[in-house]
Structure formats: structure tokens, C-alpha cells
Amino acid sequence: xxxxxxxxxxxxxxxxxxxxxxxxxxxxxxxxxxxxxxxxxxxxxxxxxxxxxxxxxxxxxxxxxxxxxxxxxxxxxxxxxxxxxxxxxxxxxxxxxxxxxxxxxxxxxxxxxxxxxxxxxxxxxxxxxxxxxxxxxxxxxxxxxxxxxxxxxxxxxxxxxx
Numbered sequence: 001x002x003x004x005x006x007x008x009x010x011x012x013x014x015x016x017x018x019x020x021x022x023x024x025x026x027x028x029x030x031x032x033x034x035x036x037x038x039x040x041x042x043x044x045x046x047x048x049x050x051x052x053x054x055x056x057x058x059x060x061x062x063x064x065x066x067x068x069x070x071x072x073x074x075x076x077x078x079x080x081x082x083x084x085x086x087x088x089x090x091x092x093x094x095x096x097x098x099x100x101x102x103x104x105x106x107x108x109x110x111x112x113x114x115x116x117x118x119x120x121x122x123x124x125x126x127x128x129x130x131x132x133x134x135x136x137x138x139x140x141x142x143x144x145x146x147x148x149x150x151x152x153x154x155x156x157x158x159x160x161x162x
Contacts, residue, residue: 051093092156098138098145103156110134110151133159
């Protein structure tokens, strides 16, 4: 191997090392916003506190409708928190393995305020009300969860599917 080949190889290695160090320095300057989770990772207790807090402004979210398997499996949802609404009865959040929803009782009956599918699920069907009962169906690859809510008194309550 000639002296010139050794110099070219050494120059190439030095240039690659310098470029790598400059890249690492730039990433360190940018920090967590590039390499980390936005907002950080939350503990289970922090998530429960956030769900129990009143919502500042309700939003409605829907998932894209994509073809999937059919068939449903009823789930027994659990409540995640309550917060009173200024213009109607109580507002309560419900959770299933397929997703979450917030319902509110009012003069016209129960109304779905918002809903969001869990990761790996989509919203297949929504009856948002107001009506005697409302429901949202979260569809996964192998299973569907139907959440049906009705007002008992002025409280939204999850009920079994008829």
C-alpha cells in the first residue's frame, strides 16, 4: 500500500469522525425535543389525575373509517372521572379496552361530548345523541367494544347492550 493511499484513508476517517462529532453536538443542542417524547412520559397516577380534572373545552374526535373485520364483543366500561357541566347534568368519562368517551346528561337526554379510540382501534359507529341512550363502537383488528350510555337521574351510566 502506498503512502498516498494511507493518507487518503486517514483523511477520510478523520473527516467522518469530525462529521459525527458535529452531528452529535447538534443533537445535544436541540435536546429532548428531537430525541425524546414531547411532554415527557407520564406515570399512571398522573394520567388518572389528568382524567379526573375538569375538561377546559370539550372536543369531538373521530377516527378514520377503514374497512375491518365485523362482529362485536360487548365490554363493561368503567368510569374514569366526573366533572359537572355548567349548562346541564353531570358529565362522566368512560373507558373500555377499545377507547374512551365522555357523556353528559341534559334536558334532551344523554349526549356524547367526546370519544377517542385506543391505539390499534378505530371508531366504527357513533350515535352521539341527545337521546335516551347513546353509543360508540371501537373496532380493533380482532375485537370490537361497544360503549352504551344512558342517563339514570342526571348521571350518565354505562349500560349493557340490549
